[in-house]
Amino acid sequence: MIDLSLLPDGGVAWLDASGRHADVVLSTRVRLARNLEGFAFTGRARDGERLRVLAQVDAAVHEAPPLAGSLTVRVDQLPAIDRLLLHERHLVSKELAALGEAHPLHSGAAVVVGDRVSLMINEEDHLRLQAMSSGFALPETFARVREVERELGARLPFAFHPEFGFLTACPTNVGTGMRASVLIHLPGLVLTKEIGKVLAGLQQMGLTHRGLYGEGSEVVGNFFQISNQTTLGRSEEDLMDQLLRVVGHVVEREEEARRVLLRDAGYIIEDKLWRAFGTLRYARSLTFEEAMNFLSGVRLAVGLKLIRGLSVYTLNKLLIFSQAAHLAYAEGRPLSESETCQARARYVRHALETEAGSVG
């Protein structure tokens, strides 16, 4: 198995809940899609081309100061379980990790993991640079990924068209190549049934929403990823400014919904959330969906200060480390489905026992 301790901060520094509004906004992510001039896009490139893309990018990565100390992982040489592990850490996409039948494993697929920035090579585009931060932190996250992009762009010829901007395999990404997103927890809006209106409003503002793992993923545990829909015709600053304003507004709506819930249905909510905590604290087997839904409840309870002594950091860690590949990694062996559910319950129980012994 891959040694995750080699990754800077394990690649999950954004879990530490140090950012603004960290109990509602888990993380902020900004990604830039770039391609190299002189090669076909990954989907149409031959094996040799992809390997040359990888070699060129790798050489540039070694010279780029912001990526000093980064680690390059050849995803194409990893077994499936390790690829899933990297995916669960949000370091590689489903496509790059070749998870699911629709996605073949491309030769030259790799990920560079640096300090709160990472770089997928030979995904749909040759380069997918991304920076992630804890909490609601758009400008600083963008600045970090931009710095890496500038360094690499000074060493590699990016495909750029004066009219269409940065060229990408899919026309939905062309122009800035930027997708800025926040992972946000909205149980209040879901429980008060306001969420439909809010999501419809996003669409009108040129924003879109997805599940926990981005495009094509389901919404579980009331976690939504909100991001810009368009990438062309507006500057990076403009796109971010709008996301900043709208997400700020959504956070306010969520906080308002939570106040309403407490005021109008106090004991019902309190009972529901404590039951979620009780299940997590004592269950002997948990499916991923169950764990996510109960964790959503406990997260809300911590936000409402109904449950004290439990940190948002612990809850964030539970989200990542209670996933299948992480449990197998911790146990040091592949697990069957029922073993995974038992290991998950054990892990969650242990975390709550040690970090929230005096909760009540």
Place this chain on the structure above:
Amino acid sequence: MLCDSCHERDAVVHLTQIENNSVTQVHLCERCAAERGVETTVAEPKHPLGDLLHAVQAQLATGEERGEACTFCGCTMADFRATGKWGCPHCYVTFEASLRGLLRRLHGSAQHVGERYQPPRSEATGRAAQLGELRDRLRRAIESEQFELAADLRDRIRVLE
């Protein structure tokens, strides 16, 4: 909920009918609804590129782009229609005319106003890199049976060699 008509498939069409001053609710599956002449939009799954692909299709039908292939990667409009992805940066030049309309539909604009960029002068323009690029293009030209282009590329490779 099962279909009121066949009692086999899931009901996806919920019809409210007013007959003789009384309101009745009928729940039908897609097939039974179609048999009764109820128009549904369920059959067409929503795809983020759905509108775009339809537009491309419409353009193909007029013959505007028929047969044109990117000289760098051999990608055609039909390839784009099938995958929703271009083959290489040169496709944006090859299909420039039709692209503008598509980008406007997708983004509301076809003009980049963000960060400008000047690629570095590097070994990418050197002979070895150029040769590699030409050989890749030659292979692709042969595969897509663009023999005139292939002959031209072969000549250029000879000159460089």
